Amino acid sequence: MSWLDAYTAPKQDIPPRVYLAISTLVAALLMALWCLLSYGGLVREDFLPTPDAVVRAAIAGIRDGSLLVNTAVSVGEIMSGFIIASVLAVPIGILMGSFKVVEAAIEPVTNFVRYLPVSALIPLLILWVGIGIEEKISVIFIGTFFQQLILIADVSRSVPHDLLDVSYTLGASRRTVVTRVLIPATMPGVMDTLRVTLGWAWTYLVVAELVAGNKGLGYFILNSMRGLFTDRIFLGIAVIGLLGLLTDQLFKAGRNWLLPWAQDL
Amino acid sequence: MRDAAGKAKLRISSVTLRFTPRTGNPVTALEDISLDVGPQEFSVIVGPSGCGKSSLLRLIAGLIQPTSGAIYLDARQVTRPGKDRGMVFQSYTLFHWLTVRQNVEFGLKIANVNSEQRARIARKFLAEVGLEGFENAYPKQLSGGMMQRVALARALANDPEILLMDEPFGALDSQTRSLMQELLLKIWESSHKTVLFITHDIDEAILLGDRVHVMTARPGRMKEMIAIDIARPRSVDVLTSAPFAALKRRIMALVHEEAVRAMG
Numbered sequence: 001m002s003w004l005d006a007y008t009a010p011k012q013d014i015p016p017r018v019y020l021a022i023s024t025l026v027a028a029l030l031m032a033l034w035c036l037l038s039y040g041g042l043v044r045e046d047f048l049p050t051p052d053a054v055v056r057a058a059i060a061g062i063r064d065g066s067l068l069v070n071t072a073v074s075v076g077e078i079m080s081g082f083i084i085a086s087v088l089a090v091p092i093g094i095l096m097g098s099f100k101v102v103e104a105a106i107e108p109v110t111n112f113v114r115y116l117p118v119s120a121l122i123p124l125l126i127l128w129v130g131i132g133i134e135e136k137i138s139v140i141f142i143g144t145f146f147q148q149l150i151l152i153a154d155v156s157r158s159v160p161h162d163l164l165d166v167s168y169t170l171g172a173s174r175r176t177v178v179t180r181v182l183i184p185a186t187m188p189g190v191m192d193t194l195r196v197t198l199g200w201a202w203t204y205l206v207v208a209e210l211v212a213g214n215k216g217l218g219y220f221i222l223n224s225m226r227g228l229f230t231d232r233i234f235l236g237i238a239v240i241g242l243l244g245l246l247t248d249q250l251f252k253a254g255r256n257w258l259l260p261w262a263q264d265l
Numbered sequence: 266m267r268d269a270a271g272k273a274k275l276r277i278s279s280v281t282l283r284f285t286p287r288t289g290n291p292v293t294a295l296e297d298i299s300l301d302v303g304p305q306e307f308s309v310i311v312g313p314s315g316c317g318k319s320s321l322l323r324l325i326a327g328l329i330q331p332t333s334g335a336i337y338l339d340a341r342q343v344t345r346p347g348k349d350r351g352m353v354f355q356s357y358t359l360f361h362w363l364t365v366r367q368n369v370e371f372g373l374k375i376a377n378v379n380s381e382q383r384a385r386i387a388r389k390f391l392a393e394v395g396l397e398g399f400e401n402a403y404p405k406q407l408s409g410g411m412m413q414r415v416a417l418a419r420a421l422a423n424d425p426e427i428l429l430m431d432e433p434f435g436a437l438d439s440q441t442r443s444l445m446q447e448l449l450l451k452i453w454e455s456s457h458k459t460v461l462f463i464t465h466d467i468d469e470a471i472l473l474g475d476r477v478h479v480m481t482a483r484p485g486r487m488k489e490m491i492a493i494d495i496a497r498p499r500s501v502d503v504l505t506s507a508p509f510a511a512l513k514r515r516i517m518a519l520v521h522e523e524a525v526r527a528m529g
Contacts, residue, residue: 165328166358166416170372170423171348180375184362261362261403 049231054238057231066220071239074205074216077133081140082201086194089148094186096149097156098178107153114146118204122211131212136205143204144197151197155189156182188255188262195251202244272340273301274459275325275427280334282320293484294320298334300478300487302427305457309470311516312480312488313524318463321485322431325461326352338426348372351425355432357412359404365391365415366400372423390418393452410441414448421452427459434469443501446472454498467520471495471512472503479519482527489519 007014031051037043038050045053061067095102118139125138159182167181209218217236224232255262282295294317302308312318323329325336327346336343338350359368367374369387378386391397394414404412413433420428434442446469453460453473464470470477471493479488495508503509 160356160358162354162356162358163360165323165326165346166352166354167371168328168346169326169348169350169352169429170375170419172372172375176375181360184360187362259362261405263405 046228046230049234053231054234057229057235061232061235067235067239070215070217070220070236071243073133074209074218074240075243077136077208077216078140078198078201078205080133081137081205082144082198084137085141085145085148085197085201089145089152090190090194093149093152094156094183094190097153097186098159098182103153106149110146110149113142114150118143119207119211122208126212135212136208136216139208140201140204144201147200148193148197151193152186152190155186155193158189159185188259191251191255191259191262195248195255198247198251199244202240206240272304273337274304274306274339275300275302275461276337276340277301277321277325278335278337280321280324280331280336282317282324282329283332295324295331296484296486298485298487302459302461305459307453307460307462307473307475309462309464309474309477310480311464311467311470311477311520312485313482313520313527314465315527316480316482316523317485318480319431322352322429322461322463325427326350326429348376348423349426350429351420351423351427352429352431353413353416353420353433355435357404357409357416357436359407359412359415359419361404364401364403365396365407368404368415369419369422371419376423386422387418390422391415393421394418394448408441409437410445413437413445417449417452421456421458425458427461430460430462432464433462435464435466442469447501449473450499467513467516468504470516471509472499472501477512477516479516480523482523488523491516 006012007018034048034051038045038048049057058067092102092106096106097103121142122135122139125135125142129135129138163181163185164177167177172181205216206218206221209216210222213219217240221233221236224230224236256264277298277300280295280298281293283291283293285291298321300308310318310321320329324331325338325343327343327350330344343350360371363371366384366387369390370383373383373386387400388397391400394417396411396414396418399407399411404415407415417433434445437445450473462470462473474493477491477493479491480486481488491512493512495503495506495512
């Protein structure tokens with residue numbers, strides 16, 4: 001039983017083939033369970049659609065354009081909110097982690113706001129900006145910006161002091177230390193933060209669309225529930241999952257491409 | 266170890282450093298330290314941990330300011346960090362986003378040295394530390410010893426008036442450390458750059474130094490200066506010689522006294 005011994009040691013690598021086999025097996029088991037429950041008639045079809053019903057819903061959704069339009073709307077909202085939040089959070093967060101003056105000014109407010117559930121703010125946002133795309137972007141912005149700020153400030157704070165000090169002894173001015181040392185040193189951590197918070201942005205988007213809206217994947221799911229189209233609900237969820245996976249992989253590839261010098265993930 | 270005019274390269278004059286931690290009473294880290302380092306001299310400071318040796322080096326670098334007293338380099342008072350005082354830290358301080366060559370060129374680049382000259386200087390110092398062929402590697406591809414060699418080349422490329430070294434080999438394994446000591450001896454014996462080197466390793470202090478200054482436990486004061494009159498060029502063979510043993514016994518006794526006092 002030497003292989004069992006080798007595979008059950010904590011923090012030990014296993015052969016890539018074994019890794020892949022285990023992942024595939026679990027995915028296959030889940031799929032099999034779904035087939036058993038749905039095709040086997042163990043769960044009513046309006047609770048749990050069959051896999052082929054979801055595939056048919058996807059084909060129909062692509063044909064009549066509803067799937068693509070709603071996906072495009074959601075992706076557009078996510079990207080707008082996320083990009084606005086990131087463009088502001090990255091520089092402010094870096095300053096907040098490295099300049100006590102900025103930290104004192106911003107951190108207490110941020111800590112207050114970031115513990116407010118974004119969903120609690122939605123009624124107010126609807127009152128202020130309506131139920132259009134502005135509401136979605138606002139929800140995503142509020143949901144991601146303050147979290148990004150805190151995480152990026154931590155990244156900036158953890159840049160070793162010696163790294164700045166050695167730069168001074170090499171003749172660097174304060175400005176040079178900030179632009180050529182502090183900022184580049186934060187980049188891997190910033191990329192990781194963006195990657196994680198983009199995942200959270202999807203959550204806020206769906207919340208925003210469920211509450212109010214007539215477009216987007218959240219609306220697509222909600223509307224399908226009204227007609228008891230469980231296959232379409234599954235489809236909407238699957239699309240969000242796949243888009244999340246896709247953007248995550250893109251971020252990973254982007255990090256390796258933009259920051260080839262950084263330690264691997 | 267003074268030049269013809271009797272001037273020290275570096276003069277530390279009655280320096281005291283006191284600070285108040287967020288919680289607790291003011292601490293005197295360094296008290297009334299006076300010390301001269303002559304031109305082209307290799308001076309070493311040893312002392313028990315917590316005696317403030319690193320703080321002293323940071324004061325000289327201008328990274329922190331003394332509570333009282335003053336520090337002079339070539340008779341000019343030190344008030345802020347500058348490239349005339351190059352520093353090598355114990356922690357790895359390479360810029361991870363720059364290649365080995367770009368790391369070595371960092372100080373030259375911010376001084377607006379043109380790229381041809383930068384490349385020439387970087388090549389020279391990378392050859393001196395034995396890292397030809399690694400110019401385009403990123404720090405993540407290097408071992409600890411190689412990273413410290415790049416850090417040394419980076420400090421030397423700026424041609425500082427004095428090289429400040431804060432336990433630069435402290436994080437390395439003993440084999441690598443002894444190779445680094447030999448490398449530093451070789452570089453120093455061909456350049457005679459003024460060096461102030463901090464360590465708690467007595468063997469290292471005797472092997473490298475012209476003079477060894479022993480510090481007291483906190484508050485750090487200068488306890489005694491021991492001249493190391495072992496002929497140069499030196500190699501690690503020195504470590505097994507009779508004069509070495511005698512010096513080591515003497516310095517160990519001094520440091521031990523302070524270590525006991527620190528625990529006391």
